[in-house]
Amino acid sequence: MxxxxxxxxxxxxxxxxxxxxxxxxxxxxxxxxxxxxxxxxxxxxxxxxxxxxxxxxxxxxxxxxxxxxxxxxxxxxxxxxxxxxxxxxxxxxxxxxxxxxxxxxxxxxxxxxxxxxxxxxxxxxxxxxxxxxxxxxxxxxxxxxxxxSALGMPGLTAFSGLKMLGVEKGKTIFVGSAAGGVGQLVGQLAKIQGLTVIGSAGTDEKVAYLVKTQHFDGAFNYKTDDAREALLRLAPQGIDYYYDTVGGEILDLVLELINEKGKILSVGMVSQENGSESYPIRNLKLIARRGVSILGFIYWHHLQYFENGELDATVRPLLEQKKVNYxxxxxxxxxxxxxxxxxxxxxxxxxxxxxxxxxx
Known part of the structure:
Protein backbone atom coordinates (compact mmCIF):
# COMPACT_ATOMS: atom_id res chain seq x y z
CA MET A 1 0.00 0.00 0.00
CA SER A 149 -5.77 -19.08 15.48
CA ALA A 150 -4.06 -22.42 14.94
CA LEU A 151 -0.69 -20.73 14.32
CA GLY A 152 -1.28 -17.85 16.72
CA MET A 153 -2.13 -17.44 20.38
CA PRO A 154 -4.68 -20.32 20.49
CA GLY A 155 -2.23 -22.61 18.72
CA LEU A 156 0.60 -21.60 21.04
CA THR A 157 -1.67 -22.19 24.04
CA ALA A 158 -2.65 -25.66 22.83
CA PHE A 159 0.86 -26.70 21.75
CA SER A 160 2.78 -25.47 24.80
CA GLY A 161 0.00 -26.47 27.20
CA LEU A 162 0.35 -30.11 26.17
CA LYS A 163 4.09 -29.78 26.68
CA MET A 164 3.50 -28.46 30.20
CA LEU A 165 1.24 -31.40 30.98
CA GLY A 166 3.88 -33.82 29.70
CA VAL A 167 1.22 -36.02 28.10
CA GLU A 168 2.02 -39.67 27.52
CA LYS A 169 0.79 -42.04 24.83
CA GLY A 170 -1.97 -44.36 26.02
CA LYS A 171 -3.30 -41.96 28.68
CA THR A 172 -6.67 -40.16 28.62
CA ILE A 173 -7.16 -36.41 28.35
CA PHE A 174 -10.39 -34.50 28.89
CA VAL A 175 -10.63 -31.14 27.08
CA GLY A 176 -13.11 -28.56 28.36
CA SER A 177 -14.72 -26.18 25.85
CA ALA A 178 -13.32 -28.48 23.19
CA ALA A 179 -14.99 -26.79 20.22
CA GLY A 180 -13.30 -23.45 20.93
CA GLY A 181 -10.21 -21.92 19.40
CA VAL A 182 -7.83 -23.68 21.81
CA GLY A 183 -9.68 -26.86 22.72
CA GLN A 184 -10.17 -28.17 19.20
CA LEU A 185 -6.42 -28.07 18.57
CA VAL A 186 -5.53 -29.53 21.98
CA GLY A 187 -7.69 -32.57 21.23
CA GLN A 188 -6.32 -33.15 17.75
CA LEU A 189 -2.68 -32.74 18.78
CA ALA A 190 -3.23 -35.07 21.75
CA LYS A 191 -4.85 -37.65 19.46
CA ILE A 192 -1.86 -37.48 17.10
CA GLN A 193 0.36 -38.13 20.14
CA GLY A 194 -1.53 -41.33 20.91
CA LEU A 195 -3.90 -40.29 23.69
CA THR A 196 -7.56 -41.09 24.18
CA VAL A 197 -9.33 -37.73 23.82
CA ILE A 198 -12.66 -36.74 25.40
CA GLY A 199 -14.22 -33.29 25.02
CA SER A 200 -17.22 -31.21 26.04
CA ALA A 201 -19.09 -28.64 23.96
CA GLY A 202 -22.29 -26.62 24.18
CA THR A 203 -24.38 -27.98 21.27
CA ASP A 204 -25.05 -31.35 19.69
CA GLU A 205 -23.67 -30.03 16.38
CA LYS A 206 -20.36 -29.14 18.03
CA VAL A 207 -20.20 -32.54 19.72
CA ALA A 208 -20.77 -34.32 16.41
CA TYR A 209 -18.11 -32.21 14.70
CA LEU A 210 -15.55 -33.02 17.39
CA VAL A 211 -16.05 -36.76 16.91
CA LYS A 212 -16.68 -37.02 13.16
CA THR A 213 -14.32 -34.37 11.81
CA GLN A 214 -11.75 -33.65 14.52
CA HIS A 215 -11.22 -37.28 15.59
CA PHE A 216 -12.06 -37.02 19.30
CA ASP A 217 -12.77 -40.43 20.81
CA GLY A 218 -15.87 -39.08 22.49
CA ALA A 219 -17.64 -35.87 23.45
CA PHE A 220 -20.76 -34.69 25.27
CA ASN A 221 -23.05 -31.68 25.43
CA TYR A 222 -22.44 -30.06 28.81
CA LYS A 223 -25.75 -28.14 28.57
CA THR A 224 -28.00 -31.17 28.11
CA ASP A 225 -26.02 -34.24 29.18
CA ASP A 226 -25.22 -35.29 32.74
CA ALA A 227 -21.48 -34.54 32.87
CA ARG A 228 -20.69 -37.17 35.52
CA GLU A 229 -22.48 -39.92 33.61
CA ALA A 230 -20.89 -38.83 30.34
CA LEU A 231 -17.34 -38.81 31.72
CA LEU A 232 -17.77 -42.20 33.40
CA ARG A 233 -19.16 -43.62 30.13
CA LEU A 234 -16.65 -42.04 27.75
CA ALA A 235 -13.58 -42.50 29.97
CA PRO A 236 -14.16 -45.71 31.96
CA GLN A 237 -10.41 -45.94 32.51
CA GLY A 238 -10.46 -42.56 34.24
CA ILE A 239 -9.02 -39.16 33.38
CA ASP A 240 -5.26 -38.65 33.48
CA TYR A 241 -5.14 -35.06 32.21
CA TYR A 242 -7.67 -32.25 32.21
CA TYR A 243 -7.06 -29.29 29.89
CA ASP A 244 -9.24 -26.74 31.66
CA THR A 245 -10.49 -23.56 30.02
CA VAL A 246 -13.85 -23.70 31.83
CA GLY A 247 -13.36 -23.89 35.60
CA GLY A 248 -16.40 -23.88 37.89
CA GLU A 249 -18.62 -26.90 38.40
CA ILE A 250 -16.92 -29.10 35.78
CA LEU A 251 -13.53 -28.56 37.45
CA ASP A 252 -15.06 -29.65 40.76
CA LEU A 253 -16.36 -32.80 39.08
CA VAL A 254 -13.02 -33.61 37.45
CA LEU A 255 -11.33 -33.40 40.86
CA GLU A 256 -13.64 -36.25 41.92
CA LEU A 257 -12.98 -38.38 38.86
CA ILE A 258 -9.33 -37.76 37.97
CA ASN A 259 -6.88 -40.62 38.37
CA GLU A 260 -4.16 -40.70 41.00
CA LYS A 261 -1.23 -38.42 40.05
CA GLY A 262 -3.42 -36.80 37.41
CA LYS A 263 -2.61 -33.37 36.05
CA ILE A 264 -4.85 -30.36 35.44
CA LEU A 265 -3.77 -27.42 33.31
CA SER A 266 -5.68 -24.27 34.29
CA VAL A 267 -5.75 -22.08 31.17
CA GLY A 268 -8.94 -20.08 31.77
CA MET A 269 -12.34 -20.09 33.42
CA VAL A 270 -14.84 -19.13 30.75
CA SER A 271 -17.71 -20.29 32.96
CA GLN A 272 -16.83 -17.48 35.37
CA GLU A 273 -16.82 -14.73 32.73
CA ASN A 274 -19.53 -12.48 31.25
CA GLY A 275 -21.08 -11.60 34.59
CA SER A 276 -21.13 -15.08 36.14
CA GLU A 277 -20.56 -15.42 39.88
CA SER A 278 -17.47 -17.33 41.00
CA TYR A 279 -18.13 -21.01 41.70
CA PRO A 280 -16.95 -22.33 45.10
CA ILE A 281 -14.72 -25.37 44.45
CA ARG A 282 -15.57 -28.00 47.06
CA ASN A 283 -13.20 -30.85 46.22
CA LEU A 284 -9.85 -29.20 46.83
CA LYS A 285 -9.03 -31.81 49.50
CA LEU A 286 -8.76 -34.42 46.73
CA ILE A 287 -5.70 -32.65 45.28
CA ALA A 288 -3.58 -33.88 48.16
CA ARG A 289 -5.39 -37.18 48.63
CA ARG A 290 -4.72 -38.25 45.02
CA GLY A 291 -1.46 -36.43 44.42
CA VAL A 292 -3.04 -34.29 41.69
CA SER A 293 -1.01 -31.46 40.13
CA ILE A 294 -2.71 -28.23 39.03
CA LEU A 295 -0.57 -26.10 36.72
CA GLY A 296 -1.33 -22.48 35.91
CA PHE A 297 -0.83 -21.42 32.29
CA ILE A 298 -0.17 -17.98 30.81
CA TYR A 299 0.61 -17.99 27.09
CA TRP A 300 3.23 -15.23 27.14
CA HIS A 301 5.43 -17.49 29.27
CA HIS A 302 5.81 -19.68 26.16
CA LEU A 303 6.58 -17.21 23.39
CA GLN A 304 9.78 -19.11 22.59
CA TYR A 305 7.72 -21.43 20.40
CA PHE A 306 6.87 -18.43 18.22
CA GLU A 307 10.44 -17.15 18.26
CA ASN A 308 12.18 -20.44 17.47
CA GLY A 309 9.61 -21.39 14.82
CA GLU A 310 8.69 -24.67 16.53
CA LEU A 311 4.94 -24.00 16.56
CA ASP A 312 4.90 -23.10 12.87
CA ALA A 313 7.15 -26.02 11.90
CA THR A 314 5.01 -28.51 13.83
CA VAL A 315 1.44 -27.38 13.26
CA ARG A 316 1.48 -25.82 9.77
CA PRO A 317 2.37 -29.14 8.03
CA LEU A 318 -0.49 -30.81 9.92
CA LEU A 319 -2.87 -28.16 8.59
CA GLU A 320 -1.50 -28.47 5.05
CA GLN A 321 -1.81 -32.27 5.11
CA LYS A 322 -5.34 -32.06 6.61
CA LYS A 323 -4.23 -34.11 9.60
CA VAL A 324 -5.64 -31.28 11.72
CA ASN A 325 -9.02 -29.80 10.81
CA TYR A 326 -9.12 -26.35 12.37
Missing amino acids: AQSNTLLANTRIIRASYANKSRVTNNQFRIETHQDVDLQSVKPGEIILRNLYLSLDPYVRFSLDETGGDLPLEYRKLNDIFYGLGIAEVVASGVPKYPIGTLVSGSIGYENFTRLTGLDDPNTQSDLRILPPHARDESTGVPLSNYI REEVFAGIENTPEHFINMLDGKYAGKVVIKIADL
Missing part, protein backbone atom coordinates in the same frame (compact mmCIF):
# COMPACT_ATOMS: atom_id res chain seq x y z
CA ALA A 2 1.73 3.19 -1.15
CA GLN A 3 2.02 6.28 1.01
CA SER A 4 0.06 9.39 0.00
CA ASN A 5 -0.91 12.81 1.34
CA THR A 6 -4.55 11.71 1.66
CA LEU A 7 -6.01 11.27 5.13
CA LEU A 8 -7.55 7.81 5.43
CA ALA A 9 -10.76 6.93 7.25
CA ASN A 10 -10.46 4.87 10.39
CA THR A 11 -13.44 3.12 11.98
CA ARG A 12 -12.90 2.32 15.66
CA ILE A 13 -14.75 0.31 18.30
CA ILE A 14 -14.87 2.37 21.51
CA ARG A 15 -15.52 1.22 25.09
CA ALA A 16 -18.69 3.15 25.91
CA SER A 17 -19.63 1.69 29.32
CA TYR A 18 -18.73 -1.07 31.75
CA ALA A 19 -20.61 -4.35 31.99
CA ASN A 20 -19.09 -5.32 35.37
CA LYS A 21 -21.11 -8.29 36.70
CA SER A 22 -23.72 -8.13 33.94
CA ARG A 23 -23.89 -9.76 30.53
CA VAL A 24 -22.18 -7.76 27.76
CA THR A 25 -24.59 -5.95 25.43
CA ASN A 26 -24.38 -3.35 22.66
CA ASN A 27 -24.43 -0.67 25.37
CA GLN A 28 -20.75 -1.37 26.01
CA PHE A 29 -19.72 -0.38 22.47
CA ARG A 30 -19.66 2.76 20.36
CA ILE A 31 -18.54 2.91 16.73
CA GLU A 32 -16.70 6.01 15.52
CA THR A 33 -15.21 6.86 12.14
CA HIS A 34 -12.65 9.65 11.69
CA GLN A 35 -10.76 10.76 8.59
CA ASP A 36 -7.47 11.11 10.44
CA VAL A 37 -4.86 8.55 9.35
CA ASP A 38 -1.85 10.27 7.75
CA LEU A 39 0.71 7.72 6.58
CA GLN A 40 3.34 10.42 6.12
CA SER A 41 3.09 11.53 9.75
CA VAL A 42 4.94 8.50 11.10
CA LYS A 43 7.91 9.40 13.36
CA PRO A 44 11.05 7.47 14.37
CA GLY A 45 10.05 4.63 16.65
CA GLU A 46 6.52 4.48 15.21
CA ILE A 47 4.73 2.29 12.73
CA ILE A 48 1.23 2.43 11.28
CA LEU A 49 -0.56 -0.86 10.72
CA ARG A 50 -3.32 -1.62 8.25
CA ASN A 51 -5.30 -4.23 10.17
CA LEU A 52 -6.37 -7.33 8.26
CA TYR A 53 -7.79 -9.79 10.81
CA LEU A 54 -8.93 -9.38 14.40
CA SER A 55 -9.21 -12.21 16.90
CA LEU A 56 -12.20 -12.17 19.26
CA ASP A 57 -11.15 -13.72 22.57
CA PRO A 58 -12.91 -14.12 25.94
CA TYR A 59 -10.07 -12.42 27.86
CA VAL A 60 -11.06 -9.04 26.34
CA ARG A 61 -14.21 -9.31 28.50
CA PHE A 62 -12.02 -8.23 31.46
CA SER A 63 -11.58 -4.82 29.85
CA LEU A 64 -15.29 -4.21 30.53
CA ASP A 65 -14.85 -4.50 34.30
CA GLU A 66 -14.46 -1.16 36.06
CA THR A 67 -12.41 -2.72 38.84
CA GLY A 68 -10.62 -6.03 39.16
CA GLY A 69 -10.07 -8.30 36.23
CA ASP A 70 -6.73 -9.36 34.83
CA LEU A 71 -6.07 -6.33 32.63
CA PRO A 72 -4.29 -3.11 33.71
CA LEU A 73 -6.37 0.05 34.11
CA GLU A 74 -4.94 1.50 30.89
CA TYR A 75 -6.83 -1.20 28.97
CA ARG A 76 -10.10 -0.55 30.79
CA LYS A 77 -10.61 3.18 30.24
CA LEU A 78 -13.99 4.40 29.03
CA ASN A 79 -14.18 6.28 25.73
CA ASP A 80 -11.03 4.50 24.64
CA ILE A 81 -10.49 1.91 21.93
CA PHE A 82 -10.59 -1.84 22.50
CA TYR A 83 -7.40 -3.82 21.88
CA GLY A 84 -6.99 -7.47 20.96
CA LEU A 85 -4.83 -9.85 18.97
CA GLY A 86 -4.74 -9.41 15.22
CA ILE A 87 -2.85 -9.62 11.95
CA ALA A 88 -1.75 -6.47 10.16
CA GLU A 89 0.47 -5.11 7.40
CA VAL A 90 2.98 -2.33 8.08
CA VAL A 91 2.00 0.59 5.81
CA ALA A 92 4.20 3.33 7.29
CA SER A 93 7.35 2.83 9.32
CA GLY A 94 9.89 4.72 11.39
CA VAL A 95 11.45 1.49 12.64
CA PRO A 96 13.97 -0.39 10.43
CA LYS A 97 12.96 -3.70 12.01
CA TYR A 98 9.45 -3.29 10.53
CA PRO A 99 9.75 -2.19 6.88
CA ILE A 100 6.68 -1.32 4.87
CA GLY A 101 4.94 -4.49 3.67
CA THR A 102 5.89 -6.59 6.71
CA LEU A 103 3.13 -8.83 8.03
CA VAL A 104 2.87 -8.89 11.82
CA SER A 105 0.64 -10.29 14.53
CA GLY A 106 0.14 -8.96 18.04
CA SER A 107 -2.01 -6.49 19.95
CA ILE A 108 -3.84 -4.13 17.61
CA GLY A 109 -6.79 -1.81 18.00
CA TYR A 110 -10.33 -2.75 17.10
CA GLU A 111 -10.01 -0.43 14.09
CA ASN A 112 -8.84 -0.21 10.47
CA PHE A 113 -5.45 1.36 11.26
CA THR A 114 -3.34 1.25 14.43
CA ARG A 115 -0.36 3.48 15.26
CA LEU A 116 2.22 1.90 17.57
CA THR A 117 4.81 4.12 19.23
CA GLY A 118 8.02 3.76 21.21
CA LEU A 119 9.23 0.71 19.30
CA ASP A 120 12.79 2.10 19.24
CA ASP A 121 12.81 2.23 23.06
CA PRO A 122 14.42 -0.90 24.55
CA ASN A 123 12.15 -0.54 27.58
CA THR A 124 8.96 -0.72 25.48
CA GLN A 125 7.16 -4.04 25.88
CA SER A 126 5.70 -5.22 22.58
CA ASP A 127 4.15 -8.54 21.59
CA LEU A 128 4.54 -7.75 17.89
CA ARG A 129 5.61 -10.81 15.95
CA ILE A 130 6.93 -10.72 12.39
CA LEU A 131 5.20 -13.46 10.41
CA PRO A 132 7.22 -15.78 8.16
CA PRO A 133 7.15 -15.03 4.41
CA HIS A 134 5.11 -18.19 3.72
CA ALA A 135 2.25 -16.78 5.81
CA ARG A 136 1.21 -14.97 2.62
CA ASP A 137 0.91 -18.24 0.71
CA GLU A 138 -2.64 -19.54 1.06
CA SER A 139 -2.32 -21.95 -1.86
CA THR A 140 -1.49 -24.86 0.49
CA GLY A 141 -4.84 -24.47 2.21
CA VAL A 142 -3.58 -22.55 5.25
CA PRO A 143 -5.33 -19.16 5.34
CA LEU A 144 -3.55 -16.09 6.70
CA SER A 145 -6.17 -15.91 9.45
CA ASN A 146 -4.66 -19.09 10.95
CA TYR A 147 -1.85 -16.89 12.28
CA ILE A 148 -4.23 -15.65 14.98
CA ARG A 327 -12.49 -24.62 12.51
CA GLU A 328 -12.75 -20.85 12.19
CA GLU A 329 -15.79 -18.58 12.04
CA VAL A 330 -14.71 -15.57 9.94
CA PHE A 331 -16.98 -12.52 9.73
CA ALA A 332 -16.39 -9.44 7.61
CA GLY A 333 -16.38 -5.81 8.69
CA ILE A 334 -14.88 -4.01 11.69
CA GLU A 335 -18.28 -2.37 12.30
CA ASN A 336 -19.77 -5.81 13.02
CA THR A 337 -17.30 -6.55 15.82
CA PRO A 338 -19.65 -5.76 18.77
CA GLU A 339 -22.34 -8.16 17.55
CA HIS A 340 -19.89 -11.01 17.06
CA PHE A 341 -18.04 -10.31 20.31
CA ILE A 342 -21.32 -10.63 22.24
CA ASN A 343 -22.29 -13.80 20.36
CA MET A 344 -18.84 -15.27 21.02
CA LEU A 345 -19.21 -14.70 24.77
CA ASP A 346 -22.68 -16.25 24.62
CA GLY A 347 -21.27 -19.41 23.03
CA LYS A 348 -23.16 -19.07 19.75
CA TYR A 349 -20.21 -19.90 17.49
CA ALA A 350 -18.16 -23.01 16.86
CA GLY A 351 -14.41 -22.71 16.54
CA LYS A 352 -12.22 -19.63 16.58
CA VAL A 353 -14.04 -16.33 15.97
CA VAL A 354 -12.25 -13.93 13.61
CA ILE A 355 -13.19 -10.57 12.09
CA LYS A 356 -11.86 -9.92 8.60
CA ILE A 357 -11.13 -6.19 8.36
CA ALA A 358 -9.41 -5.95 4.96
CA ASP A 359 -7.89 -8.01 2.16
CA LEU A 360 -4.11 -8.38 2.02
